[in-house]
Amino acid sequence: MRRHMTVVPALLASATLVLTGCGTGGEGAKGAARTDAAKPPASPPASPTPTVTPNGIERLRPAQILARARAATVAASSLRLHGGIREDGENIRLDMRYAGRTRATGEMTTDGQRLFLTRVGSAVYIKGDDAFWKAAGGKGAVQLLSGKYLKATAKDEGWGELAAFADQKKFLTEMLKGLGPLTKVKGGTTRIDGRAALALQTASKDRIYVATEGLPYLLRLEGGRKNRMDLSAFGAPVTVQAPPRNQVVEVSALQ
Numbered sequence: 001m002r003r004h005m006t007v008v009p010a011l012l013a014s015a016t017l018v019l020t021g022c023g024t025g026g027e028g029a030k031g032a033a034r035t036d037a038a039k040p041p042a043s044p045p046a047s048p049t050p051t052v053t054p055n056g057i058e059r060l061r062p063a064q065i066l067a068r069a070r071a072a073t074v075a076a077s078s079l080r081l082h083g084g085i086r087e088d089g090e091n092i093r094l095d096m097r098y099a100g101r102t103r104a105t106g107e108m109t110t111d112g113q114r115l116f117l118t119r120v121g122s123a124v125y126i127k128g129d130d131a132f133w134k135a136a137g138g139k140g141a142v143q144l145l146s147g148k149y150l151k152a153t154a155k156d157e158g159w160g161e162l163a164a165f166a167d168q169k170k171f172l173t174e175m176l177k178g179l180g181p182l183t184k185v186k187g188g189t190t191r192i193d194g195r196a197a198l199a200l201q202t203a204s205k206d207r208i209y210v211a212t213e214g215l216p217y218l219l220r221l222e223g224g225r226k227n228r229m230d231l232s233a234f235g236a237p238v239t240v241q242a243p244p245r246n247q248v249v250e251v252s253a254l255q
Helices: 007-019 062-074 130-145 160-165 168-177
Strands: 079-087 090-098 103-110 113-120 123-128 149-153 182-192 195-202 207-211 218-222 228-232 248-250
Touching (some): 062 168, 062 182, 062 195, 062 207, 062 218, 113 160, 123 130, 123 160, 149 160, 182 207, 195 218
Antiparallel strands (some): 079 090, 113 123, 123 149, 195 207, 207 218
16 A cells, blocks of 8 residues: 555655755644544443444445545544555654535645645645654745644745645645556455444455445445555544744745
8 A cells, every 4th residue: 555655755756846945943732733532421322322223335336336435534524544554665644634525624744754734725734843844945944834833835936745635635635646447346245433334446456445324424444454444433522723923934944
């Protein structure tokens, strides 16, 4: 699955290329925005949890299953995408929460560097730790952006890739685009994060797990122990906020 997930390191590389030679910076503090999940109730509900209805996708051909899974997942009002991949000897981990197509917040780490990313509409806020900014733009980057959020937009040259990464539909599409042809439905069902699921297998032995109960959401993309992305928290409340203005550096400062 590595070659199918190269969009992640590619996005990080794009940020480095944009900043190289510019005066820029960052700091390993908390994420660019607060993400709040609903707190569990103090006591169990009085009535039992209703039975989830099977969705019948196991009766469809693999391509039809994937098409329905993609449509349901892209249309989700919110979701969480988290996991890790290994690319060229580096371990890359990410944890993103999406609240609609152009609202997202989360973080990623690679090669000892940490990057927080938040998108609110067309604005993208990037906050790296000092290791990230130093690798991206040297000491000048650290001096300018340490402890700050760099603000860009999807239209700013070189930053469109990061904006797309925080776009639920575009990023899910990119993740699925490189998959080889589906060969079969892997026999039987399993449970992913408590949900019943079946596995689609590709020609390169990657697996795509799809919920067989309720909406047919994508639940996992897997290509071995070190290459796995899980999708969960569908419809869960997410709060995405722009950082305080006094902590923001406009991308024009890099010119």
